[in-house]
Amino acid sequence: MVQQSSSHAKMLCVLKSRYTLLIGIIALEFLLFGFLAPYFLTLGNILNILRQISEIGMISIPLTFLLLSGHMDLSVGSIVGVCGITCGMLLRAGQPVVLAILAGIAAGAVVGFINGVIVGKLKIQAVVVTIGTQVMFRGLCYIMTSGRAVSGYPLSFYVLGGGDILGLPISVLVLGLCYVGAWFVLERTYFGRYILAIGNNQNTTRYSGIRVDRVKILLFTFCGIMTAVASIFLISRLSSAEATLGSGYELDIITAALIGGIDINGGSGKLQGTFLGILIIGILRNGLNLMGLSVIYQSIILGVLLLVAVAKRKG
Amino acid sequence: MGETILEMQHIAKAFSGVYALKDAQLTLQKGRVMALVGENGAGKSTLMRILTGIYDHDGGTILYKGQPVHFKNAMQARDAGIAIIHQEFNLFPNLTVAENIFLGDKSVQSHGLVDWQAMNRRAQELVDSIGGTFSVEEKVQELSVQNQQVVEIVKALAANAEVLIMDEPTSALPESEVQHLFRTIRGLKARGVAIVYVSHRLNEIFEICDDITVLRDGVTAFLSEVGATTQQEVVAQMIGKEVTVLYPKQDAEIGGVVFEARHLSDGDTVKDLSFCVHKGEILGLYGLVGSGATECPEALFGLVRGAHGTFLMDGREISLHSPAQAVANRIAYVPPDRHRQGIIRQLSIRFNLTLAVVRRLCTRSVIRRKDEQATVDDYIRKLRVKCAGDSQKVTFLSGGNQQKVVIAKWLATNPALLILNDPTRGVDVGAKAEIYSLISELACAGMAIVITSSEISEILGMSDRILVLNEGVVSREFLRGQADQKSLLSAALMRPDETQGGV
Amino acid sequence: MKQHKSRLSRIFSAREMPIIVFTLLVYGAFSVMAPNFNTFNNVSVIAQQITINGIVALGMTIVIMIGGMDLSVGSLLSLCGVFAGMMDNAGLPVALTVLLTLVIGTALGALNGLLIVKLHIPDIIVTLATMNIFRGVAVMVTRSQWITDFSDAFLHIGSSKGGLFSIPILLYVAVAVVFAVCLRWLPFGRLLYAVGGNREAAVLMGLNVPSVKIRVYAVNGFLLGLAGLLFASMFGSIQAATAATSLQFQTMGSALIGGANIFGGAGSVLGTVFGTILLGMIKNGLVQIHASEYWLDFITGAVILLALLVNLIQLRKKGRC
Incomplete structure (x- = not known):
């Protein structure tokens, strides 16, 4: 009893310290970049950061679900490409905006479903499957665009990526809503329970009469859909879709989730951790950009962060 | 020499x-x-x-x-x-x-x-x-x-x-x-x-x-x-000499057939098993390693790919190809390997206890937390689970209390047939007695129960009827009081054809 | 006679047989579709084109064989390539440049293995991280500039001929032969199959599995050093950010098509070589028939998935053992 409550307190302590650490890092970033890059601490830039992280933020939600369930999706970057290009091409062809958006989301659902079926039904490791589909879906992007950027959308479409409500960018508001919704799903619905159960002990979950393979398919399909939503905001913000759209996103998001305390082996971690991780990475990229450091330098820092984040959890 | x-x-x-x-x-x-x-x-x-x-x-x-x-x-x-x-x-x-x-x-x-x-x-x-x-x-x-x-x-x-x-x-x-x-x-x-x-x-x-x-x-x-x-x-x-442990088995009123399995086979150990379980009856399955006694419950619960047979629940034919199907047909299964199959030890008592039933406690997918809490409180009290609270992680419980959580998880689904596969493995003596009396109470309340055990005395002490398995088939059947350790073990050791004449 | 027959039947039932047949079929198909495909000139072009991928794919094969995975190959190749180029630009003798590049490659490969073993992080995560770190360092040391203006001696490695074939092709063949011999006759080579085939049994035998892993990643690094050298020398210039960016998928594809098993324990030099030839041929053939080169990635991905499926079917057929 005593041992229990003390270990409980200890757990709380660890949890607290991780989040304080994460917030500390964010504060440090603000200090550092505020000092080094004068433009950094302006309202315009802060909103800019939020706008920039909104897309990877949206994808980080289903990816956190997948990680919590002990899986992984390395193909999200390519799915961004496929969905964004699908949507962009329909827009360019003069189709109604709503139809184009729905088509993009449908494309995401289909490719996510494909991932899910291969992982859930054929029982091949998710990591390996999504490496394969990553390459294949990216190839699809090149085939669809023939290597040329897809641009020239109706004006109304740009509202998504550029417009704001009460001073807040729409994409940021959507991200906020998604996070609240996802938190609710994870904490308050049976589906959230199933995710955690599978991530902690897939066997016991199956022995409890839960159709584990269906949950997996659903998770991957949801991942496809959320990724598609993100891709639509992205092409609206960039006002074009290239074949390389979204490439490398998976690293940012997985790193963010792992920094945020999601266990690489599944089963434990909190959504808010991922969110802080996304903020840290978003601010880092923005700040380094303002300082004129190329994207490629940033990836050194990300790589090291990833190793540190995972290694530390193992002790 | x-x-x-x-x-x-x-x-x-x-x-x-x-x-x-x-x-x-x-x-x-x-x-x-x-x-x-x-x-x-x-x-x-x-x-x-x-x-x-x-x-x-x-x-x-x-x-x-x-x-x-x-x-x-x-x-x-x-x-x-x-x-x-x-x-x-x-x-x-x-x-x-x-x-x-x-x-x-x-x-x-x-x-x-x-x-x-x-x-x-x-x-x-x-x-x-x-x-x-x-x-x-x-x-x-x-x-x-x-x-x-x-x-x-x-x-x-x-x-x-x-x-x-x-x-x-x-x-x-x-x-x-x-x-x-x-x-x-x-x-x-x-x-x-x-x-x-x-x-x-x-x-x-x-x-x-x-x-x-x-x-x-x-x-x-x-x-x-x-x-x-x-x-x-x-x-x-x-x-050795007969070990006498007191089993709190009460006489339950045994009713009609609840569940029947015909020609169950798992394509491996279990060859051809047919049996039925009655309302209020505790049916013991006994056999040595490899006899099919532990494998039979797994096949019943839809865990074995390629298992086949005909199954009737309350006279209606059902199929049992997955645990989900078994649960939907009101079958519950307490597995032998608690840590790998029964509990999720990193998670709370509440989480574990409601895992199999949580979906029924939802309105539009959202968990009705009051109902959940009531269920959890109810079973913690009924089964006398000793814990610091329902948010305690299962890993901190004793083996016996962990097993009570597993049983509670299944009782919450209101099963018609409860299968207990070696339910007291790794459980201390005190908790064992509690689990026995719980099983007896459940039978008295009319539940049909199948139990296997690695301990011969447990089977003898708890069962109304015992099926002895040998090489995947039933080699003998005993009613309560007919068998003792020696006759049970003999039946488990000898080949089916040799035991026909009786031991 | 009986012996002979069984050997013949073993050849036809070999794991590599489907890929060899398939490669020949694709070769035939392209020959019909593109008149210039089946010419000595074009075949030697293909051979030259696949050498780098081929060498790296052999390293990937042994990594996959022990149940590992290396996503960092393209980045490490790039890093080794720019190091080699910069050393040459600094006026180092070619022999020293070659030696140092190979040492750097081996050391960084071993670093991958060490991180995996010592930090207990899954292979794929470690190499995902080092993929970015290596690439970043390569860009940093070159300040995003092209590295070019190599000495004649350095360029010589990639361009000159030794007899009928160019040096890169000869090097590739040499590496493949050495690998084939080592995997077949070297006790260490057999250990790789053992570790990948049944890890628990290997541990029970007293094998030092972590050390095997580090050594395999070191060998892989050595090959990447070699491939980096060839890259810089063959193309005459190298840009850190863009060199060999999808190499990990190409080479993984080659290995998997060639019969390597993603769970470890299987894989062969012959299979991987044919896997490389197949992908190289498709790339060349697509250009020859004026199809869009953009199909290449898609086909690579599809082929990887197909190989995984075939793997799975073979596993299921074998059952447990």
Whole structure:
């Protein structure tokens, strides 16, 4: 009893310290970049950061679900490409905006479903499957665009990526809503329970009469859909879709989730951790950009962060 | 009598304070086969693990070729000439037979390279010498199970094993191959290898073994030459004196048939089982390892791919291809391996307790937290789960309380048939009694219950009716009070056809 | 006679057989579709084009064989390539440049292995991280500039001929032969199959599995050093950010098509070589028939998935063992 409550307190302590650490890092970033890059601490830039992280933020939600369930999706970057290009091409062809958006989301659902079926039904490791589909879906992007950027959308479409409500960018508001919704799903619905159960002990979950393979398919399909939503905001913000759209996103998001305390082996971690991780990475990229450091330098820092984040959890 | 090669004397071993072995001895002689028998949990495998260096012993001495030895790991024992063939083979399926036999062996290398010709030739000689009929250039994964076993034996020979332990060597073999194995064993005897033959199958023991050691509760209870004893005496020695534990079994009113299985088979261990369970009845399934007693519940719960049979619940035919289907048909299953199959130990009591039922506690997918809390409180109280609160992680509970959480998880689904597969494994005595009285109460309330156990007294004490399984079929049926330990164990040990006349 | 027959049947039932047949079929198809495909000139072009991928794919094969995975190959190749180029630009003798590049490659490969073993992080995560770190460092040391203007001696490695074939092709063949011999006859080579085939049994045998892993990643690094050298020398210039960016997928594809098993324990030099030839041929053939080169990635991905499926079917057929 005593041992229990003390270990409980200890757990709380660890949890607290991780989040304080994460917030500390964010504060440090603000200090550092505020000092080094004068433009950094302006309202315009802060909103800019939020706008920039909104897309990877949206994808980080289903990816956190997948990680919590002990899986992984390395193909999200390519799915961004496929969905964004699908949507962009329909827009360019003069189709109604709503139809184009729905088509993009449908494309995401289909490719996510494909991932899910291969992982859930054929029982091949998710990591390996999504490496394969990553390459294949990216190839699809090149085939669809023939290597040329897809641009020239109706004006109304740009509202998504550029417009704001009460001073807040729409994409940021959507991200906020998604996070609240996802938190609710994870904490308050049976589906959230199933995710955690599978991530902690897939066997016991199956022995409890839960159709584990269906949950997996659903998770991957949801991942496809959320990724598609993100891709639509992205092409609206960039006002074009290239074949390389979204490439490398998976690293940012997985790193963010792992920094945020999601266990690489599944089963434990909190959504808010991922969110802080996304903020840290978003601010880092923005700040380094303002300082004129190329994207490629940033990836050194990300790589090291990833190793540190995972290694530390193992002790 | 041959020359004594190994003596284990007064071996003791405890796991976290509980004795698995108290005073075990084993004496092996060159060129003789020693049978090692005992009930489930008598300490056979612990003793073998000590001999092969996997476990360290707490007390006693091991004399090998007259010298005291103390193996620190499996490699030391193997290098000294003591080899073991586990039920699960330790082979490299993707390598050839010859490689499995000689992997890393310097004697088949020349100039630092593998000399395939020499290796294949020597391997083939060894395989041929014990009557193997396959090519050593084949990959192990291409071989049948019996030939894989031959590879294991040859591996031991190549390592110059002088003591060879065979753990249930015939459990994986088809009937027709047993004689083949016995020929191989006779060949090994002729070479002077001392063999330990661990088995439940008394017929085989009386055919192939020279001496017999009976372990009971961690003590060597009986030693004899096989020719000087009988199967009946061995059975009696395995049981010892009747242990009387009070089981709080109340007489429940037994009603109509709730569940019926016809011609259940899992394509492997369970061959052809038909039985029914009545309302308020506790049906005990008893059998030794490999008899199908633990496998049958798994097949019923839809856990075994390829299992088939006809199942009726309340007279209606149902299919049981997955646990989800079984649960939907009001079947509940408490599995034997609590940590891997029963609980999710990193998560809370509440989480575990409602896992199987949480979906029914939802309105539009959102959990009704009041209802959930009521369910959790209800079962914690009813089952007297000792805990600091429902948010406590299950890992911090005692084994008995963990098991109560598993049972509560299933009771919450309001099952018609409750299957308990070895429900008191790793549970302390106090909690055991509580679980027994709970099971009895459930039966009194009209639930149909199937129970298996590795403890013979538990089956005797709790069941209204007992089915004894042997080699995947029912070998005998007892009503409550008809059976005692001896008749039950005899029925479990003998072949079905031999027990027809009664014991 | 019996022996002979069984050997013949073993050849036809070999794991590599489907890929070899398939490669020949694709070759035939392209020959019909594109008149210039089946010419000595074009075949030697293909051979030259696949050398780098081929060498790296062999390293990938042994990594996959022990149940590992290396996503960092393209980045490490780039890093080794720019190091080699910069050393040459600094006026180092070619022999020293070659030696140092190979040492750097080996060391960084071993670093991958060390991180995996010592930090207990899954292979894929470690190499995902080092993929970015290596690439970043390569860009950093070159300040995003092209590295070019190599000495004649350095350029010589990639361009000159030794007899009928160019040096890169000869090097590739040499590496493949050495690998084939080592995997077949070297005790260490057999250990790789053992570790990948049944890890528990390998541990029980007293094998030092972590050390095997580190050594395999080191060998892989050595090959990447070699491939980096060839890259810089063959193309005459190298840009850190863009060199060999999808190499990990190409080479993984080659290995998997060639019969390597993603769970470890299987894989062969012959299979991987044919896997490389197949992908190289498709790339060349697509250009020859004026199809869009953009199909290449898609086909690579599809082929990887197909190989995984075939793997799975073979596993299921074998059952447990």
